[in-house]
Amino acid sequence: xxxxxxxxxxxxxxxxxxxxxxxxxxxxxxxxxxxxxxxxxxxxxxxxxxxxxxxxxxxxxxxxxxxxxxxxxxxxxxxxxxxxxxxxxxxxxxxxxxxxxxxxxxxxxxxxxxxxxxxxxxxxxxxxxxxxxxxxxxxxxxxxxxxxxxxxxxxxxxxxxxxxxxxxxxxxxxxxxxxxxxxxxxxxxxxxxxxxxxxxxxxxxxxxxxxxxxxxxxxxxxxxxxxxxxxxxxxxxxxxxxxxxxxxxxxxxxxxxxxxxxxxxxxxxxxxxxxxxxxxxxxxxxxxxxxxxxxxxxxxxxxxxxxxxxxxxxxxxxxxxxxxxxxxxxxxxxxxxxxxxxxxxxxxxxx
Amino acid sequence: xxxxxxxxxxxxxxxxxxxxxxxxxxxxxxxxxxxxxxxxxxxxxxxxxxxxxxxxxxxxxxxxxxxxxxxxxxxxxxxxxxxxxxxxxxxxxxxxxxxxxxxxxxxxxxxxxxxxxxxxxxxxxxxxxxxxxxxxxxxxxxxxxxxxxxxxxxxxxxxxxxxxxxxxxxxxxxxxxxxxxxxxxxxxxxxxxxxxxxxxxxxxxxxxxxxxxxxxxxxxxxxxxxxxxxxxxxxxxxxxxxxxxxxxxxxxxxxxxxxxxxxxxxxxxxxxxxxxx
Numbered sequence: 295x296x297x298x299x300x301x302x303x304x305x306x307x308x309x310x311x312x313x314x315x316x317x318x319x320x321x322x323x324x325x326x327x328x329x330x331x332x333x334x335x336x337x338x339x340x341x342x343x344x345x346x347x348x349x350x351x352x353x354x355x356x357x358x359x360x361x362x363x364x365x366x367x368x369x370x371x372x373x374x375x376x377x378x379x380x381x382x383x384x385x386x387x388x389x390x391x392x393x394x395x396x397x398x399x400x401x402x403x404x405x406x407x408x409x410x411x412x413x414x415x416x417x418x419x420x421x422x423x424x425x426x427x428x429x430x431x432x433x434x435x436x437x438x439x440x441x442x443x444x445x446x447x448x449x450x451x452x453x454x455x456x457x458x459x460x461x462x463x464x465x466x467x468x469x470x471x472x473x474x475x476x477x478x479x480x481x482x483x484x485x486x487x488x489x490x491x492x493x494x495x496x497x498x499x500x501x502x503x504x505x506x507x508x509x510x511x512x513x514x515x516x517x518x519x520x521x522x523x524x525x526x527x528x529x530x531x532x533x534x535x536x537x538x539x540x541x542x543x544x545x546x547x548x549x550x551x552x553x554x555x556x557x558x559x560x561x562x563x564x565x566x567x568x569x570x571x572x573x574x575x576x577x578x579x580x581x582x583x584x585x586x587x588x589x590x591x592x593x594x595x596x597x598x599x600x601x602x603x604x605x606x607x608x609x610x611x612x613x614x615x616x617x618x619x620x621x622x623x624x625x626x627x628x629x630x631x632x633x634x635x636x637x638x639x640x641x642x643x644x645x
Numbered sequence: 646x647x648x649x650x651x652x653x654x655x656x657x658x659x660x661x662x663x664x665x666x667x668x669x670x671x672x673x674x675x676x677x678x679x680x681x682x683x684x685x686x687x688x689x690x691x692x693x694x695x696x697x698x699x700x701x702x703x704x705x706x707x708x709x710x711x712x713x714x715x716x717x718x719x720x721x722x723x724x725x726x727x728x729x730x731x732x733x734x735x736x737x738x739x740x741x742x743x744x745x746x747x748x749x750x751x752x753x754x755x756x757x758x759x760x761x762x763x764x765x766x767x768x769x770x771x772x773x774x775x776x777x778x779x780x781x782x783x784x785x786x787x788x789x790x791x792x793x794x795x796x797x798x799x800x801x802x803x804x805x806x807x808x809x810x811x812x813x814x815x816x817x818x819x820x821x822x823x824x825x826x827x828x829x830x831x832x833x834x835x836x837x838x839x840x841x842x843x844x845x846x847x848x849x850x851x852x853x854x855x856x857x858x859x860x861x862x863x864x865x866x867x868x869x870x871x872x873x874x875x876x877x878x879x880x881x882x883x884x885x886x887x888x889x890x891x892x893x894x895x896x897x898x899x900x901x902x903x904x905x906x907x908x909x910x911x912x913x914x915x916x917x918x919x920x921x922x
Contacts, residue, residue, distance in 0.1 A: 349749060350748065350749045350750070353748035355742075355825070355827070356746045356748045356826070357742075357748065359739050359741065359742040359830075360738075360742050360754065360800075362738075362739070362795045363735060363736070363758070363795040363796070363797070363800060364754070364757075366791070366792060367758075367761065367797075369776070370773055370776070370791070370792035371764060371766075371769050373772065374769035374770070374771070374776070375764055375768045377771075377772040378769065381771060381772070388774075388775065430666075433662075434666050437659050437663050438663060441656065441660065441663075443660070444660070446910060447667075448663055448666075448667065449909075449910075450909040450910065451666075452666060452667065453913050453916075454671065454902060454906070454909075455670055455673075457851050457901070457902070458898060458901075459854070459855040459897065459898055460855060460857060461855075461857055461873040462677075462876065463673065464877075465877075465880045465890060465894055466673050466676070466677055466891075466894065468880070469891070474689075475688060477676065477693060483691065484692065509669070509670075513666075513670055517916070517917055518917055521917040521918075566765070570765065570767065572857075573857045573858065576857075576877070577877045577880065600767060604861075604862075607771050613771050620768055620770075621768070624765060624767075624768055
C-alpha cells in the first residue's frame with residue numbers, strides 16, 4: 295500500500311480503503327496496529343455520512359501533525375536552496391532588479407584569487423584541526439575505556455567544550471594568544487623562549503584557529519569513540535592477549551578495525567563542520583568588509599570560504615556572487631566527503 | 646608483587662594523561678574567571694596574575710556601560726525558550742504520527758525528511774534573509790525562532806523513542822475510551838516520551854543559545870541583539886579591555902555550563918546514542 299506514495303485520492307477506491315489497509319500489511323509490525331483500529335472507529339461513520347472520501351483525507355490529524363516541519367522546511371530551506379541556484383546566475387544587490395548574467399559569476403569565481411585563497415585557508419585549517427583532534431580523541435577514549443575509576447567524571451569534563459559558545463571561546467583564544475599580553479607568550483617568556491606574534495603570522499593564525507577547533511571537539515569525538523569501544527566484546531581483547539599480543543598490537547589489529555564505522559562517522563562529521571569554520575575567524579579578526587585587504591586577519595590568513603561568502607553577500611550586498619560562492623563551496627565539501635568516504639572504506643576492505 | 650606494582654604504575658599514568666586532558670578541557674573556564682576578576686593592567690603585567698582578583702563588580706559595571714547586557718540576555722532567553730518549546734511540541738507531535746500511524750505517502754515524506762539532513766543552512770541563508778525582508782521580520786526575534794521551530798533531527802530522534810517506548814496497548818485502551826489523536830498525544834504519548842524530550846530540549850536550548858551566524862545576519866538592529874552577537878561586537882570594539890570583555894564572557898557562558906553539568910550524564914549518553922544511530 296505504501297507503493298503509491300502520492301498524497302491525494304488513492305486509486306484503490308475510497309470504500310475499500312480501510313480493508314486494504316488492514317489486510318495488505320506485509321509485515322506484522324507492532325507500530326501499525328493502532329492505525330488499523332484508528333480509522334475503524336472514527337472515520338468510517340463520518341465517511342458514511344458524507345459519502346465516499348479519498349483515503350488520505352481520513353488521516354488529516356496525522357498530516358496536520360507533521361505539517362509544521364514540512365511547512366517550515368519548504369519556506370525556509372527548500373525554496374531558499376533552490377532560489378540560491380537561481381541567484382548564482384544573476385547580478386543582484388538585494389534591492390534593485392535582478393539581471394541575468396549566465397555563468398559570469400562562476401567565471402569570475404574561477405579567476406578570483408581571493409576565493410581560492412579562502413579555499414586554501416579553509417583546507418589547511420581543516421587538516422590542522424581534524425587530524426590531531428581525531429587522533430587525540432582516539433587515545434583519550436582508549437585510556438578512559440582502560441580504567442574503571444572516574445569514568446563518569448572524565449566523560450563530563452571532556453564533553454563540556456563541545457557545548458560551550460564558540461563566540462566566547464574565540465574571544466578567550468584571542469586573549470591568550472594575543473601578540474603582546476597573551477598568556478601563551480607569557481609562558482614562552484617564562485621559559486626564556488622568544489614571544490611569537492600569533493595573530494599576525496600567516497601560519498600561526500591558522501594554527502590558533504585549528505587549536506580552537508581541536509579544543510572544542512576532541513572530547514566530543516572521544517566520547518563517541520568510547521561508546522564504540524564499549525561495544526567491542528572484551529573476550530576479543532582477552533583472546534588476543536592470550537595469543538601474546540601487546541597493547542599496541544591489539545590497538546592496531548583489533549580496536550581500530552572494529553571501530554572503523556565509527557571512525558568513518560566522525561571523519562564525515564568533522565569534515566562537514568570543520569570546513570564550515572566561520573565564527574572563529576569572524577570573531578577573532580573583526581568584521582571588516584571584503585574590500586578590506588585584512589579581512590580574516592593580516593594577509594587574510596584566516597579568511598575561510600564561509601567568511602568570504604558572508605562578506606560578499608552581506609557586507610558587499612553582492613547576492614549573486616555570494617550564491618555562486620556558497621554553491622561552489624557546497625560541491626567542494628561534498629567532493630571531499632566522498633573522497634574521505636572512499637579512503638576509509640577502501641582501508642576497511644584490506645584485512 | 647613486581648607485576649602488581651607495574652600494573653599500579655600503568656593505572657596511575659593513565660589517570661595522569663586523562664587528568665591532563667581534563668585540565669586542558671576546563672582550563673579556559675578557570676582563566677576566564679581569572680581575567681574577569683582582575684583588572685586589565687593585572688592581565689597585561691608580566692608575570693601575569695594567575696589567581697582570582699576582586700575586581701569583578703567593577704568589570705561588570707564597565708560591561709553594563711558598554712553594552713546592553715540585560716537586553717541581549719532577555720533576547721537570547723526569548724529565542725532559546727521559544728525555539729525549544731516549539732521544537733519539543735512540533736517534533737514530538739510529528740514523531741507520534743510517524744511512529745504510530747500508517748498513512749498514505751508516509752514513507753515518501755519520511756524519506757524526504759531524512760535526506761534533507763545534509764543540506765547546510767548556509768546554502769539557504771541569502772534567500773532566507775530576503776524572505777525576512779519581505780515579511781518585515783528582519784531585525785526581529787521571530788526571524789530566528791520561526792525557521793528553527795521544527796527540525797528533522799528532532800523528529801527522527803523522537804520517532805525512534807516513541808516507537809519503542811509508547812506501548813500500543815495503552816494507545817488502544819485510550820482509543821476505546823474515545824480519545825482522538827490530540828488527546829492520545831497529550832495524555833498517553835507525552836508522559837511516555839519525557840526522557841527523550843529532556844535530551845531534545847537541552848540540545849535545542851544550547852544550540853539556540855550559542856547560535857551565531859543566523860543572528861548575525863538577521864538581527865540588523867543594534868539595539869536588539871542576542872548575547873553571542875553582542876559579545877562579538879563588544880570584543881571587536883574593545884579588544885584591549887580584556888577584563889571587561891571577559892566579565893561578559895563569564896556571565897554568558899558560566900550559567901549554561903553549570904546547568905549542563907547538572908544534566909550532563911544522561912545528556913551525554915543520549916548524545917552518543919543520537920550520533921551513532
